[in-house]
Amino acid sequence: EADIYQTPRYLVIGTGKKITLECSQTMGHDKMYWYQQDPGMELHLIHYSYGVNSTEKGDLSSESTVSRIRTEHFPLTLESARPSHTSQYLCASSELRTGANIQYFGAGTRLSVL
Amino acid sequence: AQKITQTQPGMFVQEKEAVTLDCTYDTSDPSYGLFWYKQPSSGEMIFLIYQGSYDQQNATEGRYSLNFQKARKSANLVISASQLGDSAMYFCAMRARTAGNQFYFGTGTSLTVIP
Secondary structure: OOOOOEOOOOOOEEEOOOOEHHHHHHHHHOEEEEEEEEEOOOOOEEEEEEEOOOOOOOOOOOOEEEOOOOOEEOOOOEEEOHHEEEEEEEEEEEEEOOOOOOOEOOEEEEEEEE | OOEOOOOEEEEEEEOOEEEOOOOOOOOOOOOOOEEEEEEOOOOEEEEEEEEEOOOOOOEEEEEEEEEEEEEOOEEEEEEEEOOHHHOOOEEEEEEEEHOOOOOOEEOOOOEEEEE
């Protein structure tokens, strides 16, 4: 059972607002990830981190930013939300277990920007 | 380049029957991992099963098994004795070492179990 938590689960917000999506894991995993997923579509990697003070951009360009000051915490921030940011955001973390590097996911945040 | 292909947008299966969800992949990396995840309507991604490229035997986890055919580059998920709670989206994913161990996901298959 994975222990990775995302808050809020749902967020409706107006254009131009600054928002932070929270992600925390209690498994001590070094690697953490943020994915964006439109309804019924595949996941796209937008940010990842290999550990404290490490952040990288993923394949999908995103106007969001991330930080990794503590191992367990990997928040994602949008400085000025726009309707095009409406999507589901999934956070994941991974361990190296018998070489599998399985990613475990949080429950996701469904963001609607009006 | 790494690529995952799921060609079945939607599948139906009768309760208690078995169903196979197709997945093909493309990579030139000799070391890779293949994964299946389940996504119910609530949105979370649930890890189901993993197969390593060097594993000789097909992976099994309870009612889930992965039919790994390396030469054909396919990694189909077999769900036996389907239950109503199996209705969900199913995503195939691949991790390749030369791609920095990033995950690549397919477009998913929507499975509906009919009572």
